[in-house]
Amino acid sequence: MGQPPLAEKEKTKRWVDGGLLGGRSALEFGPEVHGGTLIEQVGGSLRSFDPMGRLCCFVTSYSQEEFWIDPNRSISKAYERTDQAILSHGSDLGRGGSTAVTAILLNGQKLWVANVGDSRAVLSRGGQAIQMSTDHEPNTERGSIEHRGGFVSNMPGDVPRVNGQLAVSRAFGDKSLKSHLRSDPDMQETIIDNNIDTLILASDGLWKVLTNQEAVDIARKIKDPLKAAKQLTAEALKRDSKDDISCVVVRFRG
Template sequence: MSRELVAAAGASQSHTSTSVFHKLKCSACLSSSSSSDCSGKGKSKSSTKKLSHGFHLVEGKSGHDMEDYHVAEYRKKKNHELGLFAIFDGHLGDRVPSYLKDNLFNNILDEPNFWKDPTIAIKNAYRSTDNFILENSLQLGPGGSTAVTAIFIDGKDLWIANVGDSRAVVCEGGCANQLTVDHEPHTERKKIEKKGGFVTALPGDVPRVNGQLAVARAFGDHSLKAHLSSEPDVRHVPIASNMDFFILASDGLWKVMKNQEAVDLVKPIKDPKAAAKRLTSEALARKSKDDISCIVIRFG
């Protein structure tokens, strides 16, 4: 989301101290996306619907440290194999997306009704996670983060959720199908104004909540939360045989590339890690200056 918040005081505050979060960051890509350029891949161990994934993350050229984080892992839970994938795109520092990387999926899967009603469980976990971030803003800082999360269950069902403008797209029979909703201020203007906020666009700029944030929903953002929502859009997607691959990416990609362009670009690339790297390379070639994070997930 680049530096969507323009309040200089807040930006200064998020970088004043060498936080514990920075000290605890692991240099390996698999556990942290904080390096300027990192990539990796992996596979599920399921004997039925096997998943393979690749990811690539590139630090942007906006003059701030990397604020994107990702999750790409597999877990066994109640005799099911879960593929867990996420992109967290932070603003005003990396403490909130770092916290989300380590905790959001745990919070979702710990919800007692996850297996009975995943939609309610995901919404409850998003809400409780956001409440924790706000209650601990002194430690986590004033910033926030978008999120797109994907939970594959046995390679047969997908539960996708998001807040903000990090996006999930599936290639379905060769066509791009967007699975998430971009929460943009101009589309939620009435809700924001009803809460006492406003949406404005400076000349040559994009619509922003209170002239600061370019998304209408996000985790954190303590100073704007009275006018923001952390309510995710949640969608259940039964996996069909004509679904070839999925792309999860931050808006550093989607700002410069349409959904179908992204799908067409990597359709012939069978290695998901190479596909993710190709997408980020193309975004850079198109002059994207934001942090760019991308995960490509294939079957087989």
């Protein structure tokens, strides 16, 4: 008997609010949006889009069998291939890069979250915010950056940056800084039990102005995930967020 599907969608509601992604609805592309690049998990593969919503690359998918045997390795390989594909399309995408956060629900029970950079995943467990991702900041990964020949500077703007340029220590793309950056994800897993009701995936434009708990409190008050995602984006703009704002709200129950 084969393994069950990677994602159970029947009882899970989600909404993607495209925020400031080129004026187009991210719902056209799929469940996960972050920074200037959208990463979509579709049937065991990752597809990448540039900020205008154009498909820029397609990463070779892993098999379901491979994923069930070793999810960590499969996700790491998918991230590595995505980074390589984005770098190979540098002439089309320019010199920039992207952070990423992905969430994969296995058999409707086990949630795997992976990320690079400062796009973040936050769960609500009984109303308490639980961060499921790691913010990759230059100060916390200074050793890795320096080992790769780079440096961390707090100029400009008194913000720690790789070589005085990039405010994250891991990212896809960013070809000019790639030798000093990592693109391997940190991963966490958890069981979706009856206490978990909501998952928020969002870019740093949201998290720079909202705490994890504030975001959870807002999302939980709104049953419709569409309206919840839009409200989170609107609240970030109200608080004068200056960065790209992209948001996914997933409701497991309620």
